Amino acid sequence: MIxxxxxxxxxxxxxxxxxxxxVIELLGLKKxxxxxxxxxxxxxxxxxSTAEDRLKMVEIAIEHDPLLNVSDxxxxxxGVSYTIExxxxxxxxYGEVCLLIGADQAKDFKKWHRWEEILKTTPVYVLKRKGFNxxxxxxxxxxxxRLIDISSTEIRNRVKxxxxxxxxxxxRVEAYILDxxxxx
Numbered sequence: 654m655i656x657x658x659x660x661x662x663x664x665x666x667x668x669x670x671x672x673x674x675x676v677i678e679l680l681g682l683k684k685x686x687x688x689x690x691x692x693x694x695x696x697x698x699x700x701x702s703t704a705e706d707r708l709k710m711v712e713i714a715i716e717h718d719p720l721l722n723v724s725d726x727x728x729x730x731x732g733v734s735y736t737i738e739x740x741x742x743x744x745x746x747y748g749e750v751c752l753l754i755g756a757d758q759a760k761d762f763k764k765w766h767r768w769e770e771i772l773k774t775t776p777v778y779v780l781k782r783k784g785f786n787x788x789x790x791x792x793x794x795x796x797x798x799r800l801i802d803i804s805s806t807e808i809r810n811r812v813k814x815x816x817x818x819x820x821x822x823x824x825r826v827e828a829y830i831l832d833x834x835x836x837x
């Protein structure tokens with residue numbers, strides 16, 4: 654089975670990568686496909702880095718990990734990204750897939766586009782997130798992953814404040830952020 658892990662990834666951080674490796678071990682996945690959203694339905698109107706910058710940061714972060722891949726499907730498609738469409742697209746390529754989401758995303762799962770269809774057609778695994786509880790729905794499975802207290806918001810704020818992000822993101826992602834002047 655292949656895992657699908659989507660998000661804004663603005664920026665991707667070491668917490669994302671550690672959790673991906675944990676999930677691969679816990680579920681025995683062949684690999685995880687990270688899918689940066691073009692525009693998240695829950696972040697319409699919210700300023701983010703360009704889709705191209707976010708995609709590039711994911712590519713840099715996983716370039717030496719054969720169990721992690723990136724899909725540019727949502728970015729190439731453009732517009733608002735809907736998970737059910739991405740699931741169907743990746744199922745056509747990989748066959749059996751599962752969806753990985755954080756507890757912060759799970760708490761609003763009933764607001765997702767065609768959420769019932771997602772639960773009927775795809776196993777959904779919820780990763781722990783500090784401070785977030787959610788309504789456990791049929792078809793959702795909690796995973797006993799590490800609690801890693803790193804957030805993309807914290808990283809963006811630290812850059813804006815001129816503080817270090819060393820070890821919060823992979824070294825080459827840090828260099829990319831600083832070279833491109835992101836989050837200033």
